[in-house]
Amino acid sequence: MEPFWDKNLILKVRSGSQAHGLATAESDLDSRGVCIPSKALLLGLETFEQHESEGGDHVIYALVKFVRLALEGNPNLLETLFTEGDDILFVHPYGERLIEHRELFLSQCVGERFGRYAIHQLTKLQRHYGWLTNPPEREPHPxxxxxxxxxxxxxxxxxxxxRQYxxxxxxxxxxxxWRANRNKKRARLEEEFGYDTKHAMHLCRLLKMGQEILATGEVLVRRPDAEWLKEVRSGRFTYPELLEWSRAQEERLGQLMATTHLPPEPDRDQAQTLVIELQEQALRDGFI
Structure with missing residues (x-):
């Protein structure tokens, strides 16, 4: 029997490196989608937020959770709304209505959230770099x-x-x-370049996308700078150069947050109205 998250799907897009135009022969096929839960889950005691495949390559969100996270400026979900062309794998008329209203999710929050995701990539990169260059010698003892x-x-x-202990x-x-579960592909990059250049590529992409959104209001999922980003993955920067570049781009992101024409906050009332209308329509149409 087809699970309801597939049966009630309203939008599904290609995601990750395939959608960004950054895929290699070893890249996974990832997707992200939105569904309207069954009537029982929508109106009853139990709820549904998301379904994730084993390994996390394919994720389907309930409409309510999707909209809630998109309003917060979540990069992954904003990308879902702004995916174009052949990277849209499936779209229902309800999904088309969601896409038609995608501009209402853009606000100054986007700059903060893209910056936060970029910092997360940088933190992982720095932690792994420290373990590579100066690994702990022994287990701490009280x-x-x-x-x-x-x-x-x-x-x-x-x-x-x-607390220190x-x-x-x-x-x-x-x-x-990390040492026991180290990703073999990432390990090869670290051994060749001295740091995880794939983390570096995503760090650069997030900072540049955040700047673009604040400056132009455009979310360019399929990257116009894909070749440059691939060069980053291939070791374009030394580790110190990457840190210097990142600091400059974070500063630029902060400047754009102060000058952007995007509203301080997204229109939550309009988003709520959209969610209510879509779910009521799904009930009337017998879609769920």
């Missing part, structure tokens, strides 16, 4: 922080020492987990 053993464990000299031990576990 005694290294002045703790003495007792019958239940250890007594720390103060709460600051205990717990923080270092958490980082140690993260390092072991």
């Amino acid at each position: 005694s290294h922080f002045g703790a003495t053993p007792n019958e239940h464990g250890f007594d720390f000299p103060n709460s600051a020492a205990e 717990r923080g270092e031990h958490k980082r140690w576990r993260s390092y072991l987990n």
